[in-house]
Amino acid sequence: MPSLLTSADKNAFIADYINFFDTFKEEIIVWKTPKKVFADIDLPAIFGYGDSSNSSNFTYAPVSGVYSGIVTYPTEQVEGVIPDANEKLSAGEISIDVSGDASDFIKNGTTLVVQIGGEKFTIISEDRDRNFLGYRFYTYKLRRSS
DSSP states (O other), X not given: OOOSXXXXXXXXXXXHHHHHHXXXXXXXXXXEEEEEEESOSOOOOOTTSOGGGSOOOEEEEEEXXXXXXXXXXXXXXXEEEETTTTEEEETTEEEEEEOHHHHHHHXXXXXXXXXXXXXXXXXXXXXXXXXXXXEEEEEEEEEEOO
């Protein structure tokens, strides 16, 4: 298929986009449902004294992933527009652009909260697959959680 851009041009644009991403990226922490870790499965139960007589044999281990992404904060928190996606952002909503590994982590399992700069957000959209000359990234809409 004919193209206005040569392969060298495409590679240069992709390298520029990666530089842009690296320059303006922010740390994004994705918190998932914690995992139950069992310590001892052969604890004896003392029957007839209720559940409190059984000692707890498990703990919860936090599950999180630290990724980088571009965070878009609308200038007006009343309503903003994501021009590329033609989506509107209402008060307290932001969008993030992440790479494939972060998107895979978000999609697998239940994502409880996304932490960006000390603020906590919940994901309110499906991922939007974005393609920049063959370089793939994914956009999510988030809302500030209370």
